[in-house]
Amino acid sequence: MTRSNVLIAALDDSAAARPVLDAAQHLASFVHADVHAVHVREDGSGSTAQALAEAADVPFHARGGRDADVVGELDEARHDLHASGIVAGARGAPSATRPVGHVALRLVQELGVPVVLVPPLADDRELKRVLVALEGDGESEALTALMEQLDDDAPEIVALHVFAPEDLPMFGDEPGYEREAWADEFLRRAANAPHVSIRLELRVGNVVNEVPAAVRDLDVDLVAMGWHCTLEGGHGRVVQRTLESSSVPVLLLPIGRRAAL
Secondary structure, eight states, rough: OOOOOOEEEESSTTTTTHHHHHHHHHHHHHHHHEEEEEESSSSOOOOHHHHHHTTTTOOOOEETTEEEEEEEHHHHHHHHHHHHEEEEEEEESSSOOOOOOOHHHHHHHHHOOOOEOOTTOOOOOOOOOOEEEEEEETTHHHHHHHHTTTOTTTOEEEEEEEEGGOOOOOOOTTTHHHHHHHHHHHHHHHOOOOSSSSEEEESOOOOHHHHHHHHHTTTEEEEEEESSSSSSSSHHHHHHHHHHHHHSSSSETTTTSOOOO
């Protein structure tokens, strides 16, 4: 059955296209979306991208031509297909330093829509546990937007909040009780989704380091982050470090806009 929501899998003509398509299909199953594969022709023929889409029984759209503006073409495709988000490769090939590709950086900063960036060596894994990184009231929009899309078959949600040592809350004479009360209040403000399994993970340290560490430690299948569509400032550094180090897809949800997929 065709759904009203569409998620674009932006496929290049490399081996990195398969993890992108896999991630798009897994995510689409939870946000009630149909996946459409879009390939922007530059120098390659697009045969690999088309073969992957056909094997997965996903509609395939080829756009552009030599010297095409990939980001511009994907934005036009998003409008044409009335798509709510884009899944794309974080970079074209594995790298020891794991830089984020220039197309991926333009996508997340210029379009102002939900974008999932997928590492080229990401495993084909079902979404069983999602880490949502929360740094404050604004970033909790990521959790709220995500919760609104999920149903009873949703993955477990781990909401991560990192305290700098100097910002630890004063829990008083009964730290166990006070901590539990603070956590309950934080989750109540962050989301209202009683049918979704959600727990709070509290850590102390440098958030730039703690978010990537939590991705590894908690064996998550997806990272979701709210952000202001810029890599400047402290939160931008957290996003960039997570994109560079994560071995699982990263979903970036624009803050201050309708950020649901």
